[in-house]
Amino acid sequence: MAVDILLGLQWGDEGKGKIVDVLAPKYEIVARFQGGPNAGHTLEFDGNKHVLHQIPSGIFHDNIINIIGNGVVIDPIIFRKEIEALAKYNIDFGRNLFISKRAHLILPTHRLLDLASEQNKGTSKIGSTLKGISPTYQDKIGRQGLRIGDILLPNFKERYHEMVQKHFSILKYYAFNIDEDIKKIQEFAKYDFKFETIENTYFEAIEYVKQFNLADTDYLINEEIYKGKSVLAEGAQGALLDIDFGSYPYVTSSNTTASGACSGLGIAPNKINNVFGIFKAYSTRVGGGPFPTELNDDTGEKIRQIGREFGSTTGRPRRCGWLDMPALKYSCMINGVTQLMMMKADVLNDFEQIKVAAGYHTGTGKPSNKLTFDILQQAVVPSYIDIKGWNKALSGIKSYEDLPSELKAYVQYIENELDIPMSIISLGPDRSETVFKM
Numbered sequence: 001m002a003v004d005i006l007l008g009l010q011w012g013d014e015g016k017g018k019i020v021d022v023l024a025p026k027y028e029i030v031a032r033f034q035g036g037p038n039a040g041h042t043l044e045f046d047g048n049k050h051v052l053h054q055i056p057s058g059i060f061h062d063n064i065i066n067i068i069g070n071g072v073v074i075d076p077i078i079f080r081k082e083i084e085a086l087a088k089y090n091i092d093f094g095r096n097l098f099i100s101k102r103a104h105l106i107l108p109t110h111r112l113l114d115l116a117s118e119q120n121k122g123t124s125k126i127g128s129t130l131k132g133i134s135p136t137y138q139d140k141i142g143r144q145g146l147r148i149g150d151i152l153l154p155n156f157k158e159r160y161h162e163m164v165q166k167h168f169s170i171l172k173y174y175a176f177n178i179d180e181d182i183k184k185i186q187e188f189a190k191y192d193f194k195f196e197t198i199e200n201t202y203f204e205a206i207e208y209v210k211q212f213n214l215a216d217t218d219y220l221i222n223e224e225i226y227k228g229k230s231v232l233a234e235g236a237q238g239a240l241l242d243i244d245f246g247s248y249p250y251v252t253s254s255n256t257t258a259s260g261a262c263s264g265l266g267i268a269p270n271k272i273n274n275v276f277g278i279f280k281a282y283s284t285r286v287g288g289g290p291f292p293t294e295l296n297d298d299t300g301e302k303i304r305q306i307g308r309e310f311g312s313t314t315g316r317p318r319r320c321g322w323l324d325m326p327a328l329k330y331s332c333m334i335n336g337v338t339q340l341m342m343m344k345a346d347v348l349n350d351f352e353q354i355k356v357a358a359g360y361h362t363g364t365g366k367p368s369n370k371l372t373f374d375i376l377q378q379a380v381v382p383s384y385i386d387i388k389g390w391n392k393a394l395s396g397i398k399s400y401e402d403l404p405s406e407l408k409a410y411v412q413y414i415e416n417e418l419d420i421p422m423s424i425i426s427l428g429p430d431r432s433e434t435v436f437k438m
Contacts, residue, residue, distance in 0.1 A: 002273030003231040005261045008238030009331035011285040012039075012252075013311070013318060014278040015343035015426060020057035020234050022424075022431050023276075027232040029224055030058030031067035031217075033264030034254040035236030036106060036136070037078045038129040055082050056234055059091060065224070067217050070102035071254060071264020073136045074148060076205035077198075083208075093212060100217040101149030107160065108198045109167035110135040116174040128287070129311075137253035139163070148214055151206050218266025225271060233261040239331040247376050250289025258335040277337035277420070279328060281345045281410070284318040286311050292382050293321035293357045307347040322355040322384065325417055330371040332418050339438070340414065341424040345407060346433075351389040354410065357382035387413065394427040400437045411437070 006023070008014040024030055037053040052059070054074055056066040068074065083093065091097075110132030117135070118128045128134065139145035146163060150156055225231060239245065241252045242260075254260060258275050262268065282303055285291045294300065300320045303309065309318040331337070348354055359369040360380035367383060368375055390404035397403060403411075403425070411422050423438040 003225065003233055003261070003267055003271045004274040004276060005233045005235065005258050005272060005335075006276040006278065007235035007256065007258065007261075007335060009240075009277045009279040009328055009335070009337070010238045010283055010324075011240045011289075011291075012236075012238040013284055013286065013309075014238060014280055016234065016236070016278055017052060017057045018343070018426065018429065018431060018434075019276070019278055019341055019424065020232065021060065022434050023232060024058040024061050024064055026230065027058070027064065028229040029065045029067060029221065029231040030056045030234055031069050031221060031231060031265055032056045032072050032234050032236065033069045033261045034071040034256060035252065036073035036131060036133050037075050038131045038133045038252065039236035053082060054079055055086075055097070058232070058234075059086065059097065060089065062092070062096070064096060066097045067221060067265070068097075068099045068103060069217060069221075069265040070100040071260060072100070073104045073106050073133060073140075074099070074209075075106040075131065076209050077201055078131075080205045080208045098213040098215045098217055098220060099148055099209070101147060101152075101214050102216075102218070103148045104136055104140045104145045105147060105150070106132040106136045107146070107163060107167070108132075108195065108202055109164050109171075110139075112171060112176065112195075113167055116171055116176040119174070119176075134253045135167075148209070151210060152214065156206075157203075221265055221267060225267070231267075233265060233267075235260065239335055240327060242334075245330075245334050247289045250287065274338045275336050276339050276341055276423075277332055277335060278341045278343060279323075279331075280307075280343050281323065281348050282307075283321045283324050283327075284309050285321075286316055286318050290376055290380075291319055291321060292327075292360060292380050293324045294319050295321045302350075303347060306350070307344055322357060322382070323414075324357045324382070325414075326357065326359060326369050326371050328414075329369075329418060332420060337418075337420055339423040340418065340420050341426070342411065342414070342422060343426040345410075345425055346394050346427045348389060349393055350391065352391050354387045354389045355384040356387060356413070358385050359383040395433075397427060397435060400425070400435050403435065 006016060006020060008016055039053055058064040059066050111130060113135040114128055114130050114132045146159060235256055237252045237256045239257050242256045243251050243253055245257060283293055303320040304317060309320055359367055361383055362368055362380050363378050387410055388406050390406040392404055415422050421438060425435045427433045427435060
């Protein structure tokens with residue numbers, strides 16, 4: 001059985017958690033392949049809302065194996081809090097959760113380095129979640145990081161303290177004051193950040209992690225594929241935040257594209273079958289970086305409020321704008337998307353007219369419909385087309401045939417432009433508010 005990949009086609013926050021939860025019953029394995037606690041996958045069902053940061057979104061299904069792959073970076077403290085928050089659901093983690101020994105560890109000092117680096121950028125801030133993601137990936141690429149498998153070694157604490165001392169040397173370069181500057185991280189932190197306290201909490205969390213299935217998940221997932229098991233690879237963030245293909249340097253620190261599933265899980269490209277591309281009926285972005293269709297007006301604020309566009313990890317208000325077709329085409333191209341899934345169509349219920357950016361007007365006066373390297377280096381003005389809105393509520397609709405004709409026309413336009421079929425239209429946050437087109 002082949003592997004299907006599910007990933008975001010925009011700047012993250014597309015609604016991947018809900019779709020994994022909806023599709024999960026069709027699979028025997030759900031595996032996260034990159035990112036870390038900077039991700040927030042929101043699932044809503046039975047009137048309850050759940051936000052998962054590091055744990056795969058198939059965890060609520062008893063018969064599904066969930067794998068945290070080698071491409072993920074893990075904060076043991078946040079991991080423990082996530083597990084404890086799920087206690088009331090009586091999930092058998094010993095049976096259905098496996099963590100790659102090759103996954104890298106986020107240390108407390110990684111979060112300090114994240115803050116120091118962000119402060120040093122001044123007005124050119126990336127918009128980091130301050131979870132220590134970038135410094136952890138930097139240590140990984142620098143071949144000096146610590147991994148999950150290392151916590152089982154007798155000299156782990158020695159290696160940890162050696163790494164921490166290296167980090168403190170870097171913090172001195174930034175003139176980072178532990179007592180003064182550390183307070184600025186509190187709005188993002190989910191726990192006390194007094195360093196002496198957090199180190200004790202960190203080592204307690206390390207001991208807690210040891211009770212889980214720490215495995216060579218590259219062997220595990222390939223053995224299961226060989227047995228014919230079905231796998232859904234779950235991505236975090238979005239394709240336009242990819243370290244190579246996103247709007248660099250305003251990107252995340254991992255490969256969020258389909259290729260990242262191969263390197264982040266240890267599976268070969270010839271095992272990939274479908275690539276499910278998820279996008280919102282409009283666009284959002286958190287943090288800095290280019291956003292051609294951004295709406296800094298009442299329309300943008302209306303979308304934000306109706307769509308509850310506030311970060312599930314940081315709580316920050318998201319920047320909102322119309323759908324960007326050149327960006328969407330680019331994401332589909334580099335990921336080899338085979339099916340489209342449109343989220344949050346209901347957010348546009350009250351609009352008589354909807355705009356879509358069909359291309360860009362550049363500073364040179366030359367129109368463009370491509371998201372090229374040069375386009376990302378300059379201010380561009382979107383070239384919009386108008387599409388008639390459906391201007392009515394969508395609650396209670398269960399079939400594609402019952403959707404308003406205007407919404408079906410919107411779907412048809414997107415399918416025609418991308419030459420890719422749409423399989424799902426989401427009409428609300430709950431798993432039941434999902435319409436299947438295919």
